[in-house]
Amino acid sequence: MRKLTKKQVRLIELDLTKRDIHYPPLKEDLLDHICTEVETKMAEGMKFQEAHQHALSRFLPNELKHIHSKTISALTSFSLLKSYFQTAYRNLLKRSVNSFINVSGLTVSMAICILIFIFIRYESSFDTQHPDKTIYRLTSRTISDSGHIENTAFTGAPWGPALVEEFPELLDAGRIMKYRLDVLVTNRSSNTSFYESDLIWGDQQLLAFFKIDLITGNQETALSQPNRVVISEEIAKKYFGNTDPMGKILTYNNEVDLVVSGVMSAMPEKMHFGADLICSFSTLKSFWRIIDNWTIRYYHTYLKVRENADIENIEAQFPDFFERKIGDGWNERRSAFLQKVIDIHLTAGTSNELKPGTNKQYLYILVSVAIIILILACANFINLNIARSIKRTKEMGIRKVMGGMKSDLVLQFVLESGVLTFLSLVLSLGLAQLLLPFFNELLSKELTIFGEFDGLLIVYVLLIVILVSVLTGIYSAISTGDPGIVHSLKGKSTERLGGNSIGDGLMVFQFVICTTLIISIGVIKLQQHYLQTKDLGYSPEQLLMISTNNVETTELSLLRTNLLSIPEVSNVSITSHKLAGDQPYYSSYVFSASGISGDTLGLGRLHVDEGFIDTYDLRLVAGRDYDPAISTDTTSFLVNEKTLEILGVTPEQALDMTIEYLTQGENGRYPRRGKIIGVLANFHLESMHQEIDGLVMDIQPPRSHFVACKLSNRDVNASVISKIESEVKVFASDMPIEYFFLKDLYGNLYSNERKLDVLISIASGVVVIIAFMGLFGLVSQLAAYKKSEIGVRKVLGASVLSILLMFAKKYIRIILISLLVAFPLSYYCMNSWLLNYPYRIDFPLLLMFAAGLLLMLFSILTIVFVVQKAASVNPITVLKED
Amino acid sequence: MHWYTMYSTQLLKGTFQTIILQVLHQHKRMYGYEITQKVKVLSDNEIVVTEGSLYPILHKMEEMGWVTAERVSIGNRTRRYYSITQSGSSSLKLKVDEFERFARTMKNIFYPKPA
Numbered sequence: 001m002r003k004l005t006k007k008q009v010r011l012i013e014l015d016l017t018k019r020d021i022h023y024p025p026l027k028e029d030l031l032d033h034i035c036t037e038v039e040t041k042m043a044e045g046m047k048f049q050e051a052h053q054h055a056l057s058r059f060l061p062n063e064l065k066h067i068h069s070k071t072i073s074a075l076t077s078f079s080l081l082k083s084y085f086q087t088a089y090r091n092l093l094k095r096s097v098n099s100f101i102n103v104s105g106l107t108v109s110m111a112i113c114i115l116i117f118i119f120i121r122y123e124s125s126f127d128t129q130h131p132d133k134t135i136y137r138l139t140s141r142t143i144s145d146s147g148h149i150e151n152t153a154f155t156g157a158p159w160g161p162a163l164v165e166e167f168p169e170l171l172d173a174g175r176i177m178k179y180r181l182d183v184l185v186t187n188r189s190s191n192t193s194f195y196e197s198d199l200i201w202g203d204q205q206l207l208a209f210f211k212i213d214l215i216t217g218n219q220e221t222a223l224s225q226p227n228r229v230v231i232s233e234e235i236a237k238k239y240f241g242n243t244d245p246m247g248k249i250l251t252y253n254n255e256v257d258l259v260v261s262g263v264m265s266a267m268p269e270k271m272h273f274g275a276d277l278i279c280s281f282s283t284l285k286s287f288w289r290i291i292d293n294w295t296i297r298y299y300h301t302y303l304k305v306r307e308n309a310d311i312e313n314i315e316a317q318f319p320d321f322f323e324r325k326i327g328d329g330w331n332e333r334r335s336a337f338l339q340k341v342i343d344i345h346l347t348a349g350t351s352n353e354l355k356p357g358t359n360k361q362y363l364y365i366l367v368s369v370a371i372i373i374l375i376l377a378c379a380n381f382i383n384l385n386i387a388r389s390i391k392r393t394k395e396m397g398i399r400k401v402m403g404g405m406k407s408d409l410v411l412q413f414v415l416e417s418g419v420l421t422f423l424s425l426v427l428s429l430g431l432a433q434l435l436l437p438f439f440n441e442l443l444s445k446e447l448t449i450f451g452e453f454d455g456l457l458i459v460y461v462l463l464i465v466i467l468v469s470v471l472t473g474i475y476s477a478i479s480t481g482d483p484g485i486v487h488s489l490k491g492k493s494t495e496r497l498g499g500n501s502i503g504d505g506l507m508v509f510q511f512v513i514c515t516t517l518i519i520s521i522g523v524i525k526l527q528q529h530y531l532q533t534k535d536l537g538y539s540p541e542q543l544l545m546i547s548t549n550n551v552e553t554t555e556l557s558l559l560r561t562n563l564l565s566i567p568e569v570s571n572v573s574i575t576s577h578k579l580a581g582d583q584p585y586y587s588s589y590v591f592s593a594s595g596i597s598g599d600t601l602g603l604g605r606l607h608v609d610e611g612f613i614d615t616y617d618l619r620l621v622a623g624r625d626y627d628p629a630i631s632t633d634t635t636s637f638l639v640n641e642k643t644l645e646i647l648g649v650t651p652e653q654a655l656d657m658t659i660e661y662l663t664q665g666e667n668g669r670y671p672r673r674g675k676i677i678g679v680l681a682n683f684h685l686e687s688m689h690q691e692i693d694g695l696v697m698d699i700q701p702p703r704s705h706f707v708a709c710k711l712s713n714r715d716v717n718a719s720v721i722s723k724i725e726s727e728v729k730v731f732a733s734d735m736p737i738e739y740f741f742l743k744d745l746y747g748n749l750y751s752n753e754r755k756l757d758v759l760i761s762i763a764s765g766v767v768v769i770i771a772f773m774g775l776f777g778l779v780s781q782l783a784a785y786k787k788s789e790i791g792v793r794k795v796l797g798a799s800v801l802s803i804l805l806m807f808a809k810k811y812i813r814i815i816l817i818s819l820l821v822a823f824p825l826s827y828y829c830m831n832s833w834l835l836n837y838p839y840r841i842d843f844p845l846l847l848m849f850a851a852g853l854l855l856m857l858f859s860i861l862t863i864v865f866v867v868q869k870a871a872s873v874n875p876i877t878v879l880k881e882d
Numbered sequence: 883m884h885w886y887t888m889y890s891t892q893l894l895k896g897t898f899q900t901i902i903l904q905v906l907h908q909h910k911r912m913y914g915y916e917i918t919q920k921v922k923v924l925s926d927n928e929i930v931v932t933e934g935s936l937y938p939i940l941h942k943m944e945e946m947g948w949v950t951a952e953r954v955s956i957g958n959r960t961r962r963y964y965s966i967t968q969s970g971s972s973s974l975k976l977k978v979d980e981f982e983r984f985a986r987t988m989k990n991i992f993y994p995k996p997a
Contacts, residue, residue, distance in 0.1 A: 003956070003958065005958065006958045009957075009958040009959050025941060025944075025951065026937055028953070028959075028960050028961075028962055029940070029962055030933065031959055031960075032913060032915065032956075032959055032960070032962065033914050036913075036915040037915065063934060066934065067937060067938065071938040071941050071942075074938055074941070074942045075941060075942065075945055076945065079945045
């Protein structure tokens with residue numbers, strides 16, 4: 001028996017469509033049934049037309065429709081839905097290439113969003129394990145002359161207890177002190193020592209404030225007495241093996257014995273501070289004699305506030321309190337405020353945090369990028385769907401003309417995009433899991449997607465799937481089923497496309513986002529580059545740094561001489577700080593000029609030596625360097641230009657001035673006084689995020705912590721390093737030697753920001769790709785619609801070029817509009833971002849225009865690529881189809 | 883077609899399920915049109931299963947798991963072949979038994995045995 005042709009089957013199918021038969025299995029059955037009947041009749045000699053008529057005439061007018069409703073009313077809605085899904089799935093398989101493009105765009109976008117989500121989930125969950133909302137941290141603030149606000153986590157040691165005494169709303173205080181360098185801890189009985197980076201000194205209150213639970217030991221008293229230490233299980237194992245550590249002794253820095261009074265489990269990673277050893281704060285009194293000093297800020301203070309207390313009111317009384325307690329050392333440029341512990345991690349720019357925080361702005365940028373990616377991917381998904389459904393436009397048109405129901409059409413679209421979205425979701429989870437190792441390496445984190453069960457994630461994801469499906473389905477159905485029906489029947493939809501405002505709007509949106517992102521990334525990169533390459537005021541090149549903590553003060557000069565005898569070492573300087581991103585000490589200095597008592601200023605304090613200026617290549621603005629031949633120089637001072645600026649004096653005046661301040665010596669505090677002998681050009685001691693402050697330098701060997709060796713040879717080889725190492729070893733006995741290059745340390749200062757930059761750049765790259773995929777889709781769609789118009793024009797003698805221009809005109813207009821929006825937008829956003837940096841670039845206007853131009857160029861290339869293909873088709877082929 | 887009319891739909895209504903299952907039971911797999919033709923032949927044109935009866939029943943039985951459908955592409959369209967399942971066969975047995983008892987009962991009523 002001869003089978004019916006494709007066209008004949010389509011015709012019969014149309015009959016069924018007209019009669020609203022849409023339940024897929026029944027439609028298949030009836031189609032086959034009628035076709036077989038027609039084929040039988042044709043085998044008996046009937047013509048198709050006749051057989052078709054005959055087959056249909058057997059049915060009463062509404063009979064088919066009746067069969068349909070009878071069938072589906074007998075079935076449960078579950079099996080109905082299942083069957084619709086199966087059909088959607090089959091349809092998609094049939095158009096696998098198109099579906100693949102659709103799915104891959106959505107998959108990549110969703111995977112990126114999932115990764116961003118878990119990153120943000122991680123970053124925003126710091127300090128959520130100890131949910132006591134009444135714990136605040138005291139943060140101090142200094143406003144510089146230029147109006148730059150600097151917050152520091154450092155406070156004075158006596159502040160907390162005194163505040164609790166005075167303010168009834170403040171119930172209790174807990175303090176932390178963490179020395180800025182690694183400290184030596186020894187178990188004398190087994191002779192094991194290690195340098196510990198996570199040893200803190202803390203009040204008993206901390207255990208309750210931060211829910212630090214002890215496994216053994218008394219939770220209420222473990223740290224309430226001097227010379228007590230609480231250690232983590234890991235530390236217990238490290239120093240005491242498998243024996244019970246309780247009551248055993250650990251020695252701090254070979255001078256202070258501490259009794260183990262408790263063992264805690266490892267502190268959660270997601271806290272704004274971490275500790276392996278917590279020594280009782282009260283121990284400090286015995287050896288850290290500056291503990292009572294009100295002006296030295298080196299401690300972290302946490303306050304328990306009475307519930308529902310008026311925080312602003314408490315803060316308002318702080319200035320008066322500090323003025324009374326501190327007097328001269330406090331002025332109107334200083335203040336202190338209470339900060340929620342949960343906010344600490346995401347508050348950028350506070351210096352002296354116990355752990356580096358994350359800039360909240362970066363997270364906001366990431367969230368917006370994720371949302372943009374998702375929106376663009378959906379927009380593309382919709383556009384590609386429409387492009388695909390052009391092929392079905394005729395069918396849709398007929399259904400509309402016949403008065404077919406729109407609802408089942410919409411349903412079919414929604415289900416099809418639902419299946420695609422769901423598929424993308426599953427794939428994107430896989431892709432995200434696949435990308436996770438790289439992602440983790442990039443951020444040096446150990447994030448997991450499924451590690452912790454997250455109801456929120458599931459709800460979000462399902463919402464996205466539903467939203468995307470419904471939006472896409474409805475939009476597709478509306479756009480393929482709206483007024484241009486009659487035109488679509490004729491295959492001419494030009495009028496509708498000419499004014500396809502939704503599509504154009506979508507595209508302007510995409511381009512605005514694209515341009516803004518490209519410009520923003522450019523500005524971020526330029527600013528980072530600027531921070532990396534800005535003149536530091538000294539040269540960090542070829543500087544090998546070694547810690548001198550274990551070298552006796554009296555032997556430092558001998559060490560210096562020995563190091564200088566190494567031929568490859570050209571200069572040596574011993575200082576109290578490493579110059580990359582370190583935090584100077586602060587002291588109150590009294591400046592006075594011959595006979596007149598002068599200003600008291602709180603300034604940074606750095607201890608240096610005679611080799612300082614030469615080794616670091618610093619620039620002397622006025623005066624002279626230290627001279628070993630002049631004996632008074634050991635008590636003389638160097639200051640930086642900023643100090644003169646604060647004082648309001650000229651270099652000449654400054655060289656007449658005397659400085660006096662109190663310092664800590666072997667026998668308690670004593671005043672130091674001396675002349676200013678030199679003024680240095682400003683240099684960066686802290687990171688570029690901090691504005692250069694006034695700085696006073698003098699020689700104080702007991703406070704030397706680092707020796708810097710300037711290497712004359714450009715290629716540093718292991719033999720030089722081992723020579724230097726062995727020289728230091730002579731004085732540092734068996735202690736392990738730690739060395740590093742200052743340049744590397746400087747490079748690491750901004751590594752956190754660089755990582756986030758990379759993340760944002762990758763995500764933005766995806767946005768740009770998706771946007772261009774969208775453009776590609778839209779232009780292809782237009783080219784498909786205008787197939788016959790192109791054909792007619794070509795027949796009438798139009799060149800490919802003129803057709804190209806016709807297309808390009810429309811899109812160039814769209815891009816120009818987008819640039820007009822994107823330029824001011826990105827200028828506004830990025831300029832305010834730059835204002836966060838005390839040292840920053842000017843907004844790069846050139847970059848802005850270059851980005852615009854580049855985008856324009858790429859778009860034109862895309863259009864040329866698509867249209868050229870459509871325009872080179874032989875017009876006869878196209879026109880015949882109509 | 884015979885000179886007398888076909889069985890009334892009223893009478894047949896309850897038996898369509900049994901008939902379709904029975905036809906499927908005798909053949910490995912059949913498509914809709916084939917089933918209607920088969921019933922026609924078997925019943926000597928006495929019983930006509932229309933599309934209106936056949937398909938709602940087939941789809942309902944598919945949902946209940948008595949029959950399964952297999953989609954086969956034939957040229958330019960898809961044909962759904964139906965075959966009976968295990969549970970379909972057992973239902974058929976019950977239905978046939980029930981029908982036979984029913985027929986016996988009816989016979990007893992119409993032709994009562996002489997007392």
